[in-house]
Amino acid sequence: xxxxxxxxxxxxxxxxxxxxxxxxxxxxxxxxxxxxxxxxxxxxxxxxxxxxxxxxxxxxxxxxxxxxxxxxxxxxxxxxxxxxxxxxxxxxxxxxxxxxxxxxxxxxxxxxxxxxxxxxxxxxxxxxxxxxxxxxxxxx
Numbered sequence: 406x407x408x409x410x411x412x413x414x415x416x417x418x419x420x421x422x423x424x425x426x427x428x429x430x431x432x433x434x435x436x437x438x439x440x441x442x443x444x445x446x447x448x449x450x451x452x453x454x455x456x457x458x459x460x461x462x463x464x465x466x467x468x469x470x471x472x473x474x475x476x477x478x479x480x481x482x483x484x485x486x487x488x489x490x491x492x493x494x495x496x497x498x499x500x501x502x503x504x505x506x507x508x509x510x511x512x513x514x515x516x517x518x519x520x521x522x523x524x525x526x527x528x529x530x531x532x533x534x535x536x537x538x539x540x541x542x543x544x545x
Contacts, residue, residue: 413456415449416442423510423544424475432475433465436506439513439541440479444502452487457494459485463502468530474509476534507534513542 416438424435441461449456463481470476484498501521507514516538522531532538 413445413449413459416445418442418542423508423513426473426475426509429467429475432508433467433477433479435508436477436479436504437465439506439515440481440504443515443541444483448483448485448487452485455488457486457488458496459483468505470507471509474507476505476507476530478503478505478530503532505530505532505534505538507538511544512540514538515541 419435419438424431426432444461445456445459448459461481461483463479465477465479468476468478480501480503482499482501484496486494486496489495500519503518503522505516514534516532516534516536518532518537
């Protein structure tokens with residue numbers, strides 16, 4: 406549901422249960438949809454639903470994971486516009502963000518980091534969902 410002054414359709418979290426874990430493309434799509442919705446919902450909350458524009462883009466890669474699980478890191482940036490209290494539109498751009506997701510049949514764990522990683526760290530599992538992540542969704 407749109408708030409007064411909001412011209413951006415709200416995004417929804419994936420609601421079909423865990424994605425097929427043997428299908429990297431499906432897991433990456435799930436992670437991207439989840440992160441898009443999470444970021445947009447946070448911005449809508451911070452701006453009290455007065456969002457006039459929103460965009461998020463980036464790329465994802467998979468990492469080695471235990472059997473029957475997946476690990477995906479999504480590197481992205483986003484931008485949005487919102488109407489301030491004076492009625493003016495304000496535009497904001499994010500720094501580079503990294504969200505790493507661990508997904509299995511029972512839980513989704515997310516770790517987040519802002520700021521660019523150099524080439525060496527880009528190859529490492531940073532942020533590590535087990536070292537700094539939080540569960541964001543559980544399945545029956």
